[in-house]
Amino acid sequence: AQKVTQAQTEISVVEKEDVTLDCVYETRDTTYYLFWYKQPPSGELVFLIRRNSFDEQNEISGRYSWNFQKSTSSFNFTITASQVVDSAVYFCALSESGAGSYQLTFGKGTKLSVIP
Amino acid sequence: KAGVTQTPRYLIKTRGQQVTLSCSPISGHRSVSWYQQTPGQGLQFLFEYFSETQRNKGNFPGRFSGRQFSNSRSEMNVSTLELGDSALYLCASSLGVANTEAFFGQGTRLTVV
Numbered sequence: 001a002q003k004v005t006q007a008q009t010e011i012s013v014v015e016k017e018d019v020t021l022d023c024v025y026e027t028r029d030t031t032y033y034l035f036w037y038k039q040p041p042s043g044e045l046v047f048l049i050r051r052n053s054f055d056e057q058n059e060i061s062g063r064y065s066w067n068f069q070k071s072t073s074s075f076n077f078t079i080t081a082s083q084v085v086d087s088a089v090y091f092c093a094l095s096e097s098g099a100g101s102y103q104l105t106f107g108k109g110t111k112l113s114v115i116p
Numbered sequence: 117k118a119g120v121t122q123t124p125r126y127l128i129k130t131r132g133q134q135v136t137l138s139c140s141p142i143s144g145h146r147s148v149s150w151y152q153q154t155p156g157q158g159l160q161f162l163f164e165y166f167s168e169t170q171r172n173k174g175n176f177p178g179r180f181s182g183r184q185f186s187n188s189r190s191e192m193n194v195s196t197l198e199l200g201d202s203a204l205y206l207c208a209s210s211l212g213v214a215n216t217e218a219f220f221g222q223g224t225r226l227t228v229v
Binding site for chain 2: 031033035037042043044045046047050052091095097102103104105106107108109
């Protein structure tokens with residue numbers, strides 16, 4: 001069965017610090033997809049990135065970067081020079097290709113607080 | 117283009133009642149999934165509809181049901197409400213094929229009293 005673990009429940013950083021959010025996943029599929037979502041207080045889950053299991057290239061988008069390592073089943077997310085607007089709950093999620101449907105398994109989320 | 121629209125945003129119901137939540141997906145998206153979010157259990161998958169057919173169902177009792185219409189709009193229904201059904205219900209819209217992302221609505225906050 002698929003599983004996603006986000007060991008960090010809450011993190012607080014001072015503005016402009018870098019912060020890394022950890023995500024470890026379990027799956028028996030060889031083809032799968034990993035996602036990060038951001039949930040601000042308004043409640044809506046905002047899509048940040050998708051990565052498939054065949055693409056281990058790291059990705060950078062502005063202040064955001066993602067490190068995907070199949071060897072350790074991890075898909076970590078780093079925010080560089082954090083800002084107050086980054087305060088939110090961040091979810092890592094997994095989707096398996098063989099399920100025949102579109103279903104996301106989420107981690108419990110990491111609440112990030114950026115203090116001015 | 118318009119995002120995912122969920123109505124209503126907030127609901128207060130009494131135990132034993134039933135409730136219907138609505139979700140309008142992004143135009144062109146044929147898949148609608150529903151998730152329940154609670155502080156204790158986190159985000160849990162309820163079911164997915166694709167082209168009016170339920171394609172997958174999570175581990176929830178039969179009191180939770182849904183349907184999808186020909187225009188891809190979806191409704192979910194919870195009958196005989198229990199206090200534990202209080203949650204944020206999120207709808208996700210996608211193309212419904214692998215390697216695509218899901219886009220979420222703002223959710224319906226259901227409170228059962």
